[in-house]
Amino acid sequence: MKITVRIPSVLRSCCGGTTEFSLNATNVNTALERIEQDYPSLYTSICNETGSVRQHINLFVNSGLVCGEDFKRPFQSEDILYIFQAVSGG
Secondary structure, X not given: OEEEEEOXXXXXXXXXXXXXXXXXXXXXXXXXXXXXXXXXXXXXXXXXXXXXXXXXXXXXXXXXXXXXXXXHOOOOOOOEEEEEEOOOOO
């Protein structure tokens, strides 16, 4: 299934400055595998050394937060995977 991945501005340098790209994936897990292959720097910004999504990263498919079993939920036609990085400061 072809999906769109949208990249926040803070992570765009990890994928050549692009705001979004398309890839073929069946679910979030396989999308992360493809990102690891095609954009290793972006992948290490999203996932830690164990392959878990980093604490300050949130993934959404369309408008739904991805957690638990959602990583295995099949994508639907034209789904969009959003990557959000929390920003904090004091």
